[in-house]
Amino acid sequence: MKFLHTRIRVSDLDNTIDFYQKLGFELRDRKDSPQGNKLAFLEIPGAEHFLELCYSPEFKVEFPEDLMHTCVGVEDVIAYCDKLENDGIEIWPGNWREKFADPANRQMAFVTDPDGYEVEILPIP
Incomplete structure (x- = not known):
């Protein structure tokens, strides 16, 4: 399966x-x-x-906030988020650069698609 x-x-x-x-x-x-x-x-x-x-x-897209999200894994979260920001996509949390600079913090970010679906960004293990 x-x-x-x-x-x-x-x-x-x-x-x-x-x-x-x-x-x-x-x-x-x-x-x-x-x-x-x-x-x-x-x-x-x-x-x-x-x-x-x-x-x-005929279908109006409406759903409760935080109903679901998808997740992508990338080799380098910082470089990937930089690229997305350069393409005009907002990364959250807004202070992700400062947060990722601290090695004690997990590199995890989110973006939101045009309809409000969240996409989580994680490093590939």
Whole structure:
């Protein structure tokens, strides 16, 4: 058995694809479902699990804060967060540079996608 993908509803498919591509995801495929949804499939090269984005003009994206999040692992959290900031993505906590400078603190950061889904950033062990 394998965990294959995670599907999230989005309010603007192109904007959300752009956001996740800035995180390092690649667009694998786009298509329309038989139910009329517009779908995009994103993956991180080398990963088996992928992210399915689902857009439907009739569906309003609303969910409670902190309902769920995804997580990506990177080799160098500081360099990755620098890149994201340079691409205009806000990293939180806001003082991540000072926090990461202290070796006693765990390098863990978050970004928020256009619909409010959180993406956790951790070092690859």
